Amino acid sequence: MKIVAVLYPGGPSAAQTPELLGCAENALGLREWLENAGHELVALTDTGDGLDSHLPTADALIATPFWPAYITRERIRQAPNLKLLLTAGVGSDHFDLAAAAERNITVAEITGSNVVSVAEHAVMQILTLVRNYIPAYQEVLNGGWDIGKVAARSHDLENKRVGIVGFGRIGQRIAARLKPFDVQTRYFDYRRLPLSDEILLAARYQALQPLIAESDIVSINIPLTPATQGMFNRQLLNNMKKRRLPSKHRPRQHSRHPRPNGSPRIRPPSRLRRRRLVSPARAPRPPLAANAQPRNDPPRIGNHPRSPTPLRRRNPPMPNRLPNRNPPRPRLHHSRRRPHHQPQLQPSLPTTPQHAGAHIHTPRAHV
């Protein structure tokens, strides 16, 4: 069997860091095992012609979403032996699922393999943004010590309201990690968690629009599908909280101190600046998924041809419900759906399901 893996170039790090399995040089750590079993493994970095030359003989194809090889209908046509399209990670929107389904090609990814990494990354980014870390770091690197400039945009995360849109494996892990920061967590998803899980994660359900309007921080953890693409449009972003942050920096009224007789009552300054952490969108931009496309790559085509939503819709209606995570889609013959009532995370269990094995999975963005 010939397995073709399109992976990122590790460069000098590949040899220095053998743990760096995802690069083409280290070939996911599979070379010895596959070749000992009599298979052929081709690991390459070229997502263009280099890949095309192997298509006619490839039995299985492995790719990743952060060094994407877009497997279009045309490329699937050029690969008559193809039986498996495998994402080394999570996210299969670089595969044309409809074309794969028509040919009865298995599409698989390693569901859950990166949920801890993404949750840690999200908490890190929340902290760095709220605390204004990188501008402060740059200030010091540049030899400055302008405390006012840095502190004016620096806040504690404590007591802030965090809205998590999409409360699956990643969203729940973010909530679990934020809980001891004493934040007020709200979440929105197409289904509500059992109360016991909400209590464990200290997260309350809230509809999308009030969540957006009332949160100091919004974390988006939903799959990229035609139905969710452009969901966070100008209208929704403009609806974000504009009031100043509730903060320990708020001037106190010293009401506990006795006032001298006849002295005027002290009021907080009236010219409190209204601001938001995230600036509203100014002009329509191509969606992030398009930005991730490498140059000179064939254009990505729609994954959900039966979906009524066009891929680029200028002014999509503001959603007040998340689309179902399992929208109508081309049927994958090997698909094993998870029943809806089964919680995706048992918060009382250790959260280490990494590399738990490959699961046939619905298309998901690399979030």
Add this chain to the structure above:
Amino acid sequence: MKIVAVLYPGGPSAAQTPELLGCAENALGLREWLENAGHELVALTDTGDGLDSHLPTADALIATPFWPAYITRERIRQAPNLKLLLTAGVGSDHFDLAAAAERNITVAEITGSNVVSVAEHAVMQILTLVRNYIPAYQEVLNGGWDIGKVAARSHDLENKRVGIVGFGRIGQRIAARLKPFDVQTRYFDYRRLPLSDEILLAARYQALQPLIAESDIVSINIPLTPATQGMFNRQLLNNMKKRRLPSKHRPRQHSRHPRPNGSPRIRPPSRLRRRRLVSPARAPRPPLAANAQPRNDPPRIGNHPRSPTPLRRRNPPMPNRLPNRNPPRPRLHHSRRRPHHQPQLQPSLPTTPQHAGAHIHTPRAHV
């Protein structure tokens, strides 16, 4: 009464952000209240001559450790009316405590006012360092996409061993925030917490040397005193863990897969690079406390003249016990000591004791 506050210059942010109370322009939000009560408040940024000109008439003096006005014995001599030296925050090592005690001047700070901020900052820095965030951010800003270079130094925090040296208000809050990241937390302090607190914080006690040798991450949260200055010397840093990190990037042996008959057993690569996250110290450097001194400022003098430890000792003995948090020190007449057996943090209570009021406090570094 004349109160002189030496605070950082807020610049344009002072007017735009009235919540920025700590700058000289906003004078800690105290001006209206103090002046209505008939007091005089002078807020200035000049830690040199500008301050000196007010010393002869000052009754109280407010300063901060991050824009430090060093109140030396000579300056105390020039202030015959001085009754109070107040830190707007935590950390009083910019005051000559011995000289203040001889004059019966109260030294006070707002104990606990910044513990949440510091704990959040420490967790943020742990995440950014372990995940290699700033180099990755710079890589993308520079238009690069060298995944290998960035990923080779990027790790998940999960399953790492975190050693917290100094387990007071800040250290315990760091442990509480790290707990859901599924780390293995060890702590070292001069006293051990009750078992119930250890269980709540998922932290185990460990002596300093094994903690340093076995931790992937070390967070130092101890006050700066002559006894702790230079404690993390070359010898201790060289003792830090050199083994590669336990990581999900470790190559798997695929032992669960059946081996074809006669095929060699697959072993992990033998040339695994030994490395550490923190480079060992190369040459003695002045302590951080000296680096924080502004230029052209009078030299800081020892705060603990009765302490036998000289301020700069080239090769201090490696400590295996933290010095008691309350070392022999000049007696402050107004000092209210916290009894030793009282836990500093009740983990089951809400952790929001910010601005709970001024406490007379032992000298502590701004950690």
